[in-house]
Amino acid sequence: MKLIERFKKGKFVITCEVGPPKGIEVEKAIVELEPLRSKVDAFNVTDLQSSILRAGSLATCRLLKEKGFEPICQLTCRDRNRLGLQSDVLSAAALGIENLLCLTGDHPKLGDHPDAMPVFDLDSVQLLSVVNGLMDGKDMAGNDLEGRPPQFCLGAAVNPGADPLELQILKMEKKVEAGAEFFQTQAVYEVDKFASFCEKVKHLKVPIMAGIVFLKSPAMAKFMNANIAGIHVPDEIINELAAVPKEKRVEKSLEISARLIRELQGLCQGIHIMSLGWERHIPAVLEMAGL
Amino acid sequence: MLFTQSKPIDEVIESLGKEKDIFLLACNGCAEACETGGEKGLSAMKSELEKAGKKITGTCLVDFLCNKILVTMRLSREMDKIQSADSIVVLTCGIGVQAVSTVVNKVVHPADNTVSLGGLQGLWPSDERCQACGDCALDYTGGICPVTSCAKSLLNGPCGGAQDGKCEVDPEKDCGWQLIYERLEKVGRLENFKKIRMPRDHSKMLPSEQLRKTSFYDIEV
Numbered sequence: 001m002k003l004i005e006r007f008k009k010g011k012f013v014i015t016c017e018v019g020p021p022k023g024i025e026v027e028k029a030i031v032e033l034e035p036l037r038s039k040v041d042a043f044n045v046t047d048l049q050s051s052i053l054r055a056g057s058l059a060t061c062r063l064l065k066e067k068g069f070e071p072i073c074q075l076t077c078r079d080r081n082r083l084g085l086q087s088d089v090l091s092a093a094a095l096g097i098e099n100l101l102c103l104t105g106d107h108p109k110l111g112d113h114p115d116a117m118p119v120f121d122l123d124s125v126q127l128l129s130v131v132n133g134l135m136d137g138k139d140m141a142g143n144d145l146e147g148r149p150p151q152f153c154l155g156a157a158v159n160p161g162a163d164p165l166e167l168q169i170l171k172m173e174k175k176v177e178a179g180a181e182f183f184q185t186q187a188v189y190e191v192d193k194f195a196s197f198c199e200k201v202k203h204l205k206v207p208i209m210a211g212i213v214f215l216k217s218p219a220m221a222k223f224m225n226a227n228i229a230g231i232h233v234p235d236e237i238i239n240e241l242a243a244v245p246k247e248k249r250v251e252k253s254l255e256i257s258a259r260l261i262r263e264l265q266g267l268c269q270g271i272h273i274m275s276l277g278w279e280r281h282i283p284a285v286l287e288m289a290g291l
Numbered sequence: 292m293l294f295t296q297s298k299p300i301d302e303v304i305e306s307l308g309k310e311k312d313i314f315l316l317a318c319n320g321c322a323e324a325c326e327t328g329g330e331k332g333l334s335a336m337k338s339e340l341e342k343a344g345k346k347i348t349g350t351c352l353v354d355f356l357c358n359k360i361l362v363t364m365r366l367s368r369e370m371d372k373i374q375s376a377d378s379i380v381v382l383t384c385g386i387g388v389q390a391v392s393t394v395v396n397k398v399v400h401p402a403d404n405t406v407s408l409g410g411l412q413g414l415w416p417s418d419e420r421c422q423a424c425g426d427c428a429l430d431y432t433g434g435i436c437p438v439t440s441c442a443k444s445l446l447n448g449p450c451g452g453a454q455d456g457k458c459e460v461d462p463e464k465d466c467g468w469q470l471i472y473e474r475l476e477k478v479g480r481l482e483n484f485k486k487i488r489m490p491r492d493h494s495k496m497l498p499s500e501q502l503r504k505t506s507f508y509d510i511e512v
Contacts, residue, residue, distance in 0.1 A: 077443075082490060104450040107442055107460045118443060125447035126490045140490070159451045167472045170484050171448035178487060186451065229454040 001070060002098045002153035004181045006041055007207040013270030014291065015072060015184070015209060016282060017044045018064070020055035026063050032279055033069060039286055042070040044101060044184070044272065051078065051111025058088060062095045072155065073097045076105025081121035082130070082140055089131055093150030101155040101184065102127045125171070128154055128178035156180035158208075160188065160197035161230030169201055176204050184272040187213035187224070189233045191263045198267050207269035212261060214278045214285075215253050218242040254281055258288035265289075293357075293384040293411055294498055294508065295327040295403035298427070303336075303380065304343045306400050306430040310377035312346050314369070316391060318356040318383035325502065327403045328356075328382040336382060336402060348376040356387030357413030363394045373397060385421035385429060385436060386413035392434020398478050400430040406498045425495030431483045433474035440467025446488040 006013050016036065021029055033043065043064055047057040061071035073092050080088065092100065104124045108116040122130060130140050137149040156175040162168035172183065188194045188210045198208060213231075215221050218241050221233040237256060244252045261271055275282055307313065315337055322328025330352060337347050349372030353365045366373060373379065378398035381388045385405040390413075392399045406425045412418070422438050428446065429436060438444045442460040449468035452459030456469045475481045502508055 104443060104445065106452065109442075109460045110452075120443040120445065121493075122490050123443070123445040123447050124450075125487055129487065130490075157451060162451070162453075163455070164469070164472065167449060167469065170472075170481075173485065174447055174487055227454075229452050229459065 002151075003042055003070075003072065003155065004153040004207075007182065007269055011041070012265060012291065013041045013207070013209060014039065014273070014286065015042045015044055015270065016040050016273040016275060016279070017046060018060065019046045019049055020057065020060040022052070022054045024055060026055050026060050029060075030063060030067055030069070033064075035283055036279065037069070039283055039291075040273075041270075042072050042099060044072045044074055047074040047076045047103070047105070048079065048111070049106075051106045051108045051113065051116075053112060058092055058095065058097070061092070061097050065096055070099070071097055072099040072101050074101045074103060075127065076103045077120050077122050077124065077127055078105030078108065079116075079119055081119055085122060085127060086130060086134060086139055089134055089152075090145075090150060093152065098152060099155065100131060100152045101157070102131065102180070103157055124156060125174045125178045128156060128175055128180055132179040153181055154179050155182045155184060157185070158183045158201075159186040159230040160194050161186055161190075161232055163230070165197065165200070172201060173204065176206055180206065182207040182209065182269075184209045185211045186228075186230045187211040187274065188264065189231070189237055189260065191260065191267070194264065195267050209270035209272040210264045210268045212257055212271050212273045214257050214273075214275055214281065215241055216276070216278070217249065250281070254285050255288065258285045261285070261289035261291070292324060292409045293321040293386070293405060293413060293421075293423075294407040294409060294502055295322050295325045295384050295405050296425070296499055296502060297327045297332070297382075298402055298404055300339050303400060303402050304340070307340075307345065307378065307380070310398070311344070312348050312376045313340055314348050314373045314376035314379045314397075315340070315350040316356065316366075316379055316381045316383075317350075317352050318354075318381075318387050319352050320355040320357075322356075322383045322387070322403060325403075325505070332382045332402075336380060340380070348372045355414050356381065356383040357390050357415050359390045359394055359415060361414075362390055366391075366395060384413065385423070385427055386415055388427070388429045389420050389434055389436060390415055392429070392474075396478065398430075398480055399434045401427040403427065404495060406496060406502065423496060424491060425497070426491055428488065431486065431488065432471045433478055433480060433483070435467065435471045435474055437467055437471060440465075440470060442467075446491065448484065 045057040061073045064071040224231045317328040317333040382402040388401045453466035458464040
């Protein structure tokens with residue numbers, strides 16, 4: 001089912017991220033998602049996240065689909081030129097995938113193959129409009145596709161913590177113009193800032209899903225503050241987590257996430273959970289958040 | 292020598308939009324040899340723009356537009372005519388256009404596409420400023436090249452990776468798109484950012500057959 005249909009029904013949509021393994025045992029990763037079956041609407045399958053070699057998004061999406069999960073296929077511009085990207089978009093449709101998240105992608109220098117050639121033949125805005133063209137039955141060169149054209153719900157990413165925010169919003173506007181129907185955001189920890197972002201993009205009338213990343217430790221929060229673009233974990237949250245003994249950290253962390261989700265619910269149309277290995281804790285957090 | 296080809300005149304006129312008063316600037320170095328600049332290019336451009344209803348506030352020929360010091364000295368004499376114009380049309384390579392945009396606080400429009408550098412970053416060799424993409428976008432980006440200033444050569448704005456204005460690939464390097472944003476804001480052309488730029492035509496990187504047949508090209512190659 002296209003994600004946009006869920007938004008149209010007025011549902012508060014929940015997605016979570018699945019990183020394929022660095023190997024071929026994709027099925028193992030899928031089994032671990034079983035407890036989330038009735039709790040999560042769709043699963044984003046990452047496309048070599050952080051430029052680290054892993055199994056592919058397309059194959060993992062298909063395997064998810066076969067097990068009855070709804071996949072969102074992430075597609076980045078890092079590794080394929082326009083021929084490769086268009087071909088994979090057609091393949092995704094042929095495999096029954098209905099949701100695509102179009103991203104620029106991290107630079108290869110950040111990953112485990114820093115010597116790789118960065119492609120970026122297209123950027124995320126161009127990719128969105130190319131997929132739209134394919135949905136109209138035309139490839140980038142203007143050639144007709146044979147038979148029925150692919151149909152997707154298209155998503156994109158935005159970083160509400162970016163500075164300057166205006167520049168980020170200008171690009172977001174271009175993504176909407178190019179066909180993005182929903183947005184997932186970078187991790188949010190400052191509800192006030194996120195609220196003011198939502199206010200500034202209200203005119204775009206697209207569903208926004210706030211990013212949730214579980215804080216595993218105060219050190220992780222500090223690391224993200226120093227190294228991840230647009231993420232700022234306020235001191236109060238870091239202190240709150242640091243104040244409890246180590247054995248209570250997980251509990252506290254989940255409590256913080258649940259509280260954030262509760263506060264964000266009135267502001268946006270869904271949440272996107274990037275659990276980084278803590279998939280097993282997602283049901284508890286959703287329950288605490290009243291979802 | 293840097294090899295340039297003239298942009299189609301319709302593309303130059305389209306990029307001028309509503310700007311009416313134009314200052315014309317041409318390079319008398321490599322662009323003269325490629326017949327995309329020099330005296331000849333300047334007068335041809337002048338008549339084309341006048342035909343399109345533009346008013347030329349002044350013209351200037353500079354030996355090497357990629358030499359910032361030379362450009363600063365030469366243009367200081369023309370400042371009145373430059374300031375009275377809405378923008379500057381520059382007949383030169385990508386490096387020359389960037390040098391001009393650095394020394395004059397005006398909107399710049401490249402009239403040429405750079406197709407080959409001939410192993411030379413002009414007379415401003417401190418950094419790689421032009422990749423000879425053959426489809427110069429400097430008019431939309433306030434004279435800062437997105438192909439060389441952005442690690443991913445993105446054409447429609449920054450990726451999500453910049454932090455505190457620095458690039459995700461090299462924290463010593465400024466995010467090119469942040470620089471472009473600031474420049475567009477400064478010259479009052481933020482609306483340029485809003486236009487979706489189409490994917491690059493990589494076949495434009497190849498020097499045309501016509502250019503490859505010139506004696507200058509032969510001498511250099």
